[in-house]
Amino acid sequence: MNRLWFALVLALSGAASFASVSQADEGMWLFNNPPRKYLKDKYGFDATDKWLEHLQKSSVRFNSGGSGSFVSADGLVMTNHHVGADALQRIGAKDGKDYIKEGFHARKLADERKCIGMELNVLMSMEDVTARVKAAVKPDMKPDEAARARRAIMAEIEKESFDKTKLRSDVVTLYQGGQFHLYRYKKYTDVRIVFAPEQQIAFFGGDPDNFEYPRYDLDITFFRVYENDKPARIENHLKWSKNGCREGELVFVSGHPGRTDRLNTVAELEYLRDTGFPFLMQRLNRLEVLLDVYSERSEKNRTIAKDDLFGIANSRKARTGGLAGLLDPELMAQKIAGEKKLQEAVKNNEKLKDATDAWKKIATAQKVRAQLIRRYTMLEAGAGVNSELFHFARTLLRGSEELPKPNGERLREFRDSGLDSLEEELLADQKIFPEYEIVKLTDSLTFLCAELGFKNPLVQKVLAGKSPQQRATELVLGSKLAEVGVRKKLWDRKGSQAVKASKDPMIQLARLLDQPAREVRKRMQNEVDEVKQQAYAEIAKVKYAVEGDSTYPDATFTLRLAFGPVKGYEEKGKKIPAMTKFAGLYERSKEHNNKPPFDLPPRWEERKSKLNLQTPMNFVCTADIIGGNSGSPVVNRDNEVVGIIFDGNIQSLVLDFAYSEKEARAVSVHSAGIIEALAKVYDATELVNELLGKNGQSSRR
Amino acid sequence: MNRLWFALVLALSGAASFASVSQADEGMWLFNNPPRKYLKDKYGFDATDKWLEHLQKSSVRFNSGGSGSFVSADGLVMTNHHVGADALQRIGAKDGKDYIKEGFHARKLADERKCIGMELNVLMSMEDVTARVKAAVKPDMKPDEAARARRAIMAEIEKESFDKTKLRSDVVTLYQGGQFHLYRYKKYTDVRIVFAPEQQIAFFGGDPDNFEYPRYDLDITFFRVYENDKPARIENHLKWSKNGCREGELVFVSGHPGRTDRLNTVAELEYLRDTGFPFLMQRLNRLEVLLDVYSERSEKNRTIAKDDLFGIANSRKARTGGLAGLLDPELMAQKIAGEKKLQEAVKNNEKLKDATDAWKKIATAQKVRAQLIRRYTMLEAGAGVNSELFHFARTLLRGSEELPKPNGERLREFRDSGLDSLEEELLADQKIFPEYEIVKLTDSLTFLCAELGFKNPLVQKVLAGKSPQQRATELVLGSKLAEVGVRKKLWDRKGSQAVKASKDPMIQLARLLDQPAREVRKRMQNEVDEVKQQAYAEIAKVKYAVEGDSTYPDATFTLRLAFGPVKGYEEKGKKIPAMTKFAGLYERSKEHNNKPPFDLPPRWEERKSKLNLQTPMNFVCTADIIGGNSGSPVVNRDNEVVGIIFDGNIQSLVLDFAYSEKEARAVSVHSAGIIEALAKVYDATELVNELLGKNGQSSRR
Secondary structure (H helix, E strand, O other): HHHHHHHHHHHOOOOOOOOOHOOOOOOOOOOOOOOHHHHHHHHHHOHHHHHHHHHHHHHEEOOOOEEEEEEEOOEEEOOHHHHHHHHHHHHHHOOOOOOHHHHHHHHOOHOEOOOOOOOOEEEEEEEHHHHHHOOOOOOOOHHHHHHHHHHHHHHHHHHHHHHHHHOOOEEEEHHHOOOEEEEEEEEEEEEEEEEEEOOHHOOHHHHHHHOOOOOOOOEEEEEEEEEEOOOOOOOOOEEOOOOOOOOOOEEEEEEEEOOOOOOOOOOHHHHHHHHHHHHHHHHHHHHHHHHHHHOOOOHHHHHHHHHHHHHHHHHHHHHHHHHHHHHHHHHHHHHHHHHHHHHHOOOOOOHHHHHHHHHHHHHHHHHHHHHHHHHHHHHHOOOOOHHHHHHHHHHHHHHHOOOOOOOHHHHHHHHHHHHHHHHHHHHHHOOOOOHHHHHHHHHHHHHHHHHHHHOOOHHHHHHHHHHHHHHHHHHHHOOOOHHHHHHHOOOOOOOHHHHHHHHOOHHHHHHHHHHHHHHHHHHHHHHHHHHHHHHHHHHHHHHHHHOOOOOOOOOOOOOOOEEEOOOOOOEOOEEEEEEEEHHHHHHHOOOHOOOOOOOHHHHHHHHHHHHOOOEEEEEOOOOOOOOOOOEEEEEOOOOOEEEEEEEEOOOHHHHOOOOOOOOOOEEEEHHHHHHHHHHOOOOHHHHHHHHHHOOHHHHOO | OOHHOOOOOOHOOOOOOOOHHHHHHOOEOOOOOOOOOHHHHHOOOOOOOOHHHHHHEEEEEEEEOEEEEEEOOOOOOEEHHHHHHHHHHHHHHHHOOOOHHHHOOOOOOOOOOOOOOOEEEEEEEEEOOOOHHOOOOOOOOOHHHHHHHHHHHHHHHHHHHHHHHEEEEEEEEEEEHEEEEEEEEEOOOOOEEEEEEEEEHHOOOOOHHHHOOOOOOOOOEEHHHHHHHHOOOOOOEEOOOOOOOOOOOOOEEEOOOOOOOOOOOOOHHHHHHHHHHHHHHHHHHHHHHHHHHHHHHOOHHHHHHHHHHHHHHHHHHHHHHHHHHOHHHHHHHHHHHHHHHHHHHHHOHHHHHHHHHHHHHHHHHHHHHHHHHHHHHHHHHOOOOHHHHHHHHHHHHHHHHHHOOHHHHOOOHHHHHHHHHHHHHOOOOOOOOOOHHHHHEEEEEEEEHHHHHOOOOOOOHHHHOOOHHHHHHHHHHHHOOOHHHHHOOOOOOOOOOHHOOOOHHHHHHHHHHHHHHHHHHHHHHHHHHHHHHHHHHHHHHHHHHHHHHOOOOOOOOOEEEEEEOOEEEEEOOOOEEEEEHHHHHHHHHHHHHOOOOOOOOHHHHHHHHHOOOOOOOOOEEOOOOOOOOOEEEOOOOOEEEEEEEEEEOOOHOOOOOOOOOOOOOOEEEEEEHHHHHHOOOOOOOOHHHHHHHHOOOOOHO
């Protein structure tokens, strides 16, 4: 489930109509700058300071990448099953149990289990420190100096704040540098798992229904934060709505969208539409078929390839949705209009003239990117040598070259800050499956031939006079890098000498490819990434000069407010209703003859007759969300929980670039469905009472 | 199963070592020109006239595309289940039964069921008529005249022979025109089905195991030919081997390989390796993922897409194997050497000088093909508008334009000879599934954008300002062509006037695309196909001048003899044994938890304890086979049945272009496995006795 969630972070994007901000429920708004007027004018809703503060302080960020909320005074936190799955799996591994499959339920506080390494943050205050940060950067500084000065003042502000308040203090860059805000977080590090349903119901429908709607998922998990070994007393927590939301009702989403690219120029979107996404999809389709075929040959194979296959299918879906959005002329028209507006501003404002060529520079960089992307993907990103063993070999080889260099001059992944995780990956005692390696390497070498050309001298050297399969077989069976002991001998944090003497065939291959791979990476960095970074900074300045904070900044994994009505949509000429019911869950399972991934956990079969099948299960709304919003609470005007976000439909995958409300939808579990399931399927009376504020927590202690 | 079989015909092709004819068991030999010396020298085997005649006359060709053999004096014919499946399905449809699933077993002659439209041919004699055919073509004739003269003399010879013998008489072109032989066939048209097992055991392992080895398939079916409503008396039929074959034993295959392209020049193979196959694979991967995702959404979807998906997966596998072979440098080296030899001959022989530029012409044509293939595939082959409704629209539109023209000037598919089947397809009352149509059309329009470019003016016209999904939805939901009545009104064998006035959106789209599609088709025809045809004719002449009939001609769906030992191979560093046993069948099913397509028919579960699990089930040999060989008998030196061909492994898919014995293998059902299954699973005592020649047929009458 990790993958879905990271994939969401990396990928959330649909196909739809794109109106301008003023007419649509667009935006991932800052809590200290919400669209009060719009909410008042369109919905007659007053976003009071008190209402905002309560929702803000009831919202929780999972440091591992998701969102959540306090739902009781005793520290109960609700999030998605897929946000909590990693922690759950680790506890299960310790206990020798499969809590992912079986679910987890601590009926007493004493049974709640601590999750190692989990950190939750609650945003306590926001302060605009833009003036102070900007003052530290003098006009005559070179870009490098300016960046250093900016980092220094940010660190100073953070330290000052921490010393004063003992709260985690982050200076957050907003509007691509238009504003800097000091965010203070209360930190919870004693987080314990309370309840998780079976993954089979949390992720009912599995990969086929992932990113789709209608859905029938109970994608929830409850944690509890502790202080001094006792449940933390939580002043701001969300009350539960008695009836949940109804179709057409305005709802709000408070969560931590990870990243959006709404500043993307038309040239960059065209690159993605015409080159980037199609090529990526070609590669994903190829891998999906390859791993599918491999999986179907045996159950053992299926287990080996399962995680890779899920990740690939997930990315493929995300790109399908994103590409569909980019191919919608309405989106492009909106983007072109927005771009024109900014360019007009540059023409008419002498102070903005530095940005004059920014769009042209990005367009040129995209052309270079289009020329390099295939070679870059094959050689540097590893698509032409898809093998764990090759990955080890390259890390060992590059480690021996990079680590003796000063930190700042190394390739990014070899800098001190990343070395621990790199080492952990390289030296973990993971099992390597030779046949799987051969299958992947054979296919990727074949792909290399197609993309770079069979007669390409480098390709000929890689193949060494063999066919891809023969070559892959001799490389995989000839390499000793599958043994962790061998890798350890070749690894040295100060730079290994042993690698230089190694005759391991994979290391020899990595050596052969290294120079060409580094060359294309360097070009991509210098001619694309750096050019883009500078040009986008210019455009961001223009945008901020024109719009200021009249709008929301791009997502940065900080707390945001989104909103919109609960609302169905039309897809391929069919009406998709806003809500699903428990009855639909059972129907969908039956439709598929209860076969995986449409089978139901035994408890759900047994308790069917007890359930009110008319209870709402999932619903969609038009709120503007993206990866990182997983687990965000959905509340009504009274700040009561009416649901929890767990996915976006495939059409929502364009939200990376632009908001749309035609078909893009956020998908939530309905609050009434949660209560019904907890009470009647899981007999979790104590949890229901706690959520509904009955008897409080007292009865459980 | 039809698809497998046609796919075999179109596609059979692996990766392996390629020796020259003289050192390897290569060849699809003519029965009147077998490699006697090679067989004698290498195996000490005398291919006597009597031995050859007996095998020839025991061999049967199915006019629908497969092979078979007489296995009793009473007209019993053995072939593959997938060769007989169509007939079986039709009889089942009549009876309201699913004989594909349940199997079929006529225990008495009276229960044997006639298959409408089935024709079996037995080759009775071969006569070299080369001199007479060549004499009819005068040296001063233009190519057109020469072709006409050749067709005329061939027709004359065929008529003469038929009048004299009443046997079906075909003048067969061999060695690409180097020789012409008159083949006389005895024709059987009263063909009745006797026995077929459940498809589940005939095609055990389904798509995942298709083209793979080890295998465990009972891919057999028995028919009986009748004359005058009685079982035909068959003089030449194959006896059953008492013990079947063993590893290392020399075996022979007599069957009808459909088509090989072993004359292909290096330039053409390079085109296929570098452009043709990679692009085709890209398309197949894309379609496979699309239809897989669609299928997994519901059981109804699965049923709708099943046939398409099977066909696509089948083609994808075939191309994977073919491409792997083309990427083997050993194959290319062999091809380059062969080509050089022919070119040397041209240099040294004044009479062959017309062929001097043939290779260069083909190379030029391949360059044009590489330039055109994407546009051709998208616009003319329909990959950019993948929709049944569009296919209807184009047929209607082009019919209205083509049918008023003289027969010879029409596009090939509108010539009189093909009109019946074209009309049958267009006017059949098949159900159209709008959502499936939208899914396929959306994806193919997206593909069109990627391949031709989103900004291409034609693409912009096709999209009409909409996104691919919006456009696909309006086209599919707006068209009335799903109704057969509407199509009938727009169809006229003399050329419809109604089409011209039609405002149906699909017909409008077909109209928009017609000119550009015709243009690229015309260029492909003139600059590629015709150039190739002429140049290959020249090269064939050279080859024949150099080699004469010292070797075998390319496959032409006429009877051929292949041979080689029963022999395992090595794949990805693993030894693959030559034979499988019944025990392995049960193990493989268990490995997959008996889940489809690895489930066993109930009878096979019940009878497991009765079976000798050590009985051989399938085996591989090195014989040179290709699509069309499905159902070919495999015999030993004593002309006894030891097996029946039913597949080639994935490595054998290169046999289209060149023989290899390193990994390419023909896959057969073992004769002992057939008897064991008939006796102990199906209680088919009467059939076993007939095969073993015990009590003959008398006991059954």
